Amino acid sequence: MTDKPIITFENITKRFGKMVAVDNVSLTINEGEFFSLLGPSGCGKTTLLRMLAGFETPTEGRILIDGQDISNVPPNKRPVNMVFQSYAVFPHMTVADNVAYGLVVDKVAKVERDRRVDEALELVQLGGLGHRKPDQLSGGQRQRVALARALVKRPRVLLLDEPLSALDAKLREQMRTELCTLQEKVGITFIMVTHDQDEALALASRCAVMNRGVLQQVATPSDLYEFPNSRFVADFIGSVNLFEGVLAVDEPSHAVIRSPDLPVDIFLDHGVTGARGGAVWAAIRPEKIELHKKTGDEPPNLGDCPKGTNAVAGVIKHEAYLGGQSTYEVETLTPTGGGRRIKVHRSNLTRWDQEDFKLGETVWLCWHACSPAVLLS
Amino acid sequence: MEQSWKQAKAVFTAALGPPLVWLALFFLAPMAIVWAYSFGHNAGLTEIAISGTFANYARAIEPLYLKIFLKSAWVAGLTTGLCLVLGFPVALAITFASDKAKTWLLLLIMLPFWTNLLIRTYALIAVLRTEGYINQSLAWLWKGGSGFAALVGLQPLGDFQPLALLHNNFAVILGLVYVHLPFMVLPLYSALDRLDKSLLEASLDLGAGHMRTLFKVVVPLALPGIASGILITFIPALGAYLTPDLLGGPDSQMIANIIERQFKRANDWPFGAAMSFVLMYLTFIAIAIQALLAKRTPEAKG
Numbered sequence: 001m002t003d004k005p006i007i008t009f010e011n012i013t014k015r016f017g018k019m020v021a022v023d024n025v026s027l028t029i030n031e032g033e034f035f036s037l038l039g040p041s042g043c044g045k046t047t048l049l050r051m052l053a054g055f056e057t058p059t060e061g062r063i064l065i066d067g068q069d070i071s072n073v074p075p076n077k078r079p080v081n082m083v084f085q086s087y088a089v090f091p092h093m094t095v096a097d098n099v100a101y102g103l104v105v106d107k108v109a110k111v112e113r114d115r116r117v118d119e120a121l122e123l124v125q126l127g128g129l130g131h132r133k134p135d136q137l138s139g140g141q142r143q144r145v146a147l148a149r150a151l152v153k154r155p156r157v158l159l160l161d162e163p164l165s166a167l168d169a170k171l172r173e174q175m176r177t178e179l180c181t182l183q184e185k186v187g188i189t190f191i192m193v194t195h196d197q198d199e200a201l202a203l204a205s206r207c208a209v210m211n212r213g214v215l216q217q218v219a220t221p222s223d224l225y226e227f228p229n230s231r232f233v234a235d236f237i238g239s240v241n242l243f244e245g246v247l248a249v250d251e252p253s254h255a256v257i258r259s260p261d262l263p264v265d266i267f268l269d270h271g272v273t274g275a276r277g278g279a280v281w282a283a284i285r286p287e288k289i290e291l292h293k294k295t296g297d298e299p300p301n302l303g304d305c306p307k308g309t310n311a312v313a314g315v316i317k318h319e320a321y322l323g324g325q326s327t328y329e330v331e332t333l334t335p336t337g338g339g340r341r342i343k344v345h346r347s348n349l350t351r352w353d354q355e356d357f358k359l360g361e362t363v364w365l366c367w368h369a370c371s372p373a374v375l376l377s
Numbered sequence: 378m379e380q381s382w383k384q385a386k387a388v389f390t391a392a393l394g395p396p397l398v399w400l401a402l403f404f405l406a407p408m409a410i411v412w413a414y415s416f417g418h419n420a421g422l423t424e425i426a427i428s429g430t431f432a433n434y435a436r437a438i439e440p441l442y443l444k445i446f447l448k449s450a451w452v453a454g455l456t457t458g459l460c461l462v463l464g465f466p467v468a469l470a471i472t473f474a475s476d477k478a479k480t481w482l483l484l485l486i487m488l489p490f491w492t493n494l495l496i497r498t499y500a501l502i503a504v505l506r507t508e509g510y511i512n513q514s515l516a517w518l519w520k521g522g523s524g525f526a527a528l529v530g531l532q533p534l535g536d537f538q539p540l541a542l543l544h545n546n547f548a549v550i551l552g553l554v555y556v557h558l559p560f561m562v563l564p565l566y567s568a569l570d571r572l573d574k575s576l577l578e579a580s581l582d583l584g585a586g587h588m589r590t591l592f593k594v595v596v597p598l599a600l601p602g603i604a605s606g607i608l609i610t611f612i613p614a615l616g617a618y619l620t621p622d623l624l625g626g627p628d629s630q631m632i633a634n635i636i637e638r639q640f641k642r643a644n645d646w647p648f649g650a651a652m653s654f655v656l657m658y659l660t661f662i663a664i665a666i667q668a669l670l671a672k673r674t675p676e677a678k679g
Contacts, residue, residue, distance in 0.1 A: 054582075
């Protein structure tokens, strides 16, 4: 992967009547990336993709491909191809004719065309099915036809609109791996729109998270998960416990967040940059919270925070066994009662759990000083 | 309640009975009588003897009448073709109109249905006749042009000769196209509206222009709609009576006009009946051809 920009969105805004679908988005995508546009439905990610394909025109701003402004280039003249959410495989043509469609348009000679169609079908593991009609294929196979049809044109960028949403869970997982392998094999830049965070995290080399037309954060999947820049991103990617509070201590080496939601302080092993007073939020992922049996009044200490911080007692109010892990909701014990519910995930490391946590049991929750992420918005 | 509608036989019988009786009494029975007439001959002024003769059918396919059958088929075919060429872009435009405009456009298409055919045809006469407003407008333009020619010193154009727009084959075709256009537009629209629009986007995305998309994707996928549009236009056009009667000239007789004459002026019911049934058989053939084509379409479009 090089850092050579291939797609640049410059201050793109798209309005449909009064509705702002995309709000002043600037974004650069590099050659060879598997880039993902992620966000809830209606966040503008599909509109952004459709503007890149040429099906929508930006109200303001420019889109560059390889440094060339493509604002006035119609969709059929753009060096990008799209895999549609519904696959849009032509039902009246055979698989081979579907794949050959774009090559016929380009007036590729018959011999060369047949060779490239075979190659593309081989690539998506549909070799030998060229004579079939789309209604004789499964959903997964139809999607492969759509992939082959787009890839055979050797586009600069391949656009994928919710590529896995119509597949069942098992097939989705398989297609995920295959998309990754495929991208490595063909070396084409992929841009994928999805509302499924797992899909984005598993596939993308970089993700852009959008909400209400605004770009929230652009980062690698692990940075998005571990270093979200806002409550929206922290909450949208994975599951999170958010504690609103104020910075009681803010030194270069450590900081303390005091939250009315918790009876104890949240201790951090780093200073907070950019805080200007006012509310801050501590975001702690459920799997970063440890569950311990409550055997006495002495809270467990993980050794990296002062006594009386990062540990809280609570009662298990909800429990779900999910196979690989169990999820719990623990209500903190407060003198006044009616504590705050905290989500905890725990891997099932052994077949017979040594420490079996039961509904209604009182437990200690504790976390490391490096676990909370501090959010300023 | 019964478990399913299929098992609710009593309900079905009760609901189906009256219409069935009605159809049998007032549709099947009269048809059977006319069919029987077609094998008879006039025994008196009002009496028809059903003798099992095929003479009426033999007469119906004599060159004189055969020519009129063929001509009717040709006129109906031309009407259908023109309706298709005119209706397809209209249906396409309605499909891609905004939801609000769609409602209004469809209403406009259906509006003529709510007006009596006779009134519409007489209105067309008012437009087309020698003193109709087409000829009047042309005369006005002619006069203006003539005056202009005189002004710049050229020879004046001479007297305006009104165009013969009425009482000829042109008027009949125009009238038939006007009357049957909605029959074509509606099935086309319903076929096009069902089309997955992302297929068109996919075609553009793969580099095809709008024309190629139209002929390689839209038309093939709209074929069932086109076929039913053709059939639903061709059949009534083939049996058209009022339009050729009012708008046509002496040489624009269609088969329905001939049949009418047998029943009324010629008072030859057996011959009229025979010709009616020949027309009906032609219709059946058209339906059969369409059904055959519809069956073959999925494989043929490889």
